[in-house]
Amino acid sequence: MTHHAHLLEERLFDCYLAETHGESIDPPSAEHLADCKSCASRYAELASFMDTLRADGVAEADAIFTPERLRAHPDLQEFYLGNVARGDRRSYRDVKQYRRSRRWYG
Numbered sequence: 001m002t003h004h005a006h007l008l009e010e011r012l013f014d015c016y017l018a019e020t021h022g023e024s025i026d027p028p029s030a031e032h033l034a035d036c037k038s039c040a041s042r043y044a045e046l047a048s049f050m051d052t053l054r055a056d057g058v059a060e061a062d063a064i065f066t067p068e069r070l071r072a073h074p075d076l077q078e079f080y081l082g083n084v085a086r087g088d089r090r091s092y093r094d095v096k097q098y099r100r101s102r103r104w105y106g
């Protein structure tokens with residue numbers, strides 16, 4: 001039997017963040033989770049807890065960003081519908097840049 005320390009909560013949380021951002025879990029942690037029933041079940045618990053929080057967050061965001069509000073959003077109006085309020089029309093390249101910079105808030 002190999003002696004490895006169990007994964008700390010902080011590490012489990014990092015794994016969760018990696019998974020939810022489409023990144024891969026660091027190999028030592030992934031290996032530990034595959035081998036250790038206790039950590040795997042703690043991880044599953046944390047993941048389901050966090051999924052609930054995220055679902056609540058999405059519901060809150062949907063309640064705030066109503067269809068009317070989304071339609072009126074200045075960024076949508078400017079970048080996609082071409083209704084430029086400030087007079088300096090931006091290119092599609094700016095839209096791609098914009099999406100990249102906003103990805104982490106999505």
Ligand SMILES: [Zn+2]
Binds near residue numbers: 032038039040
């Ligand atoms: Zn463990």
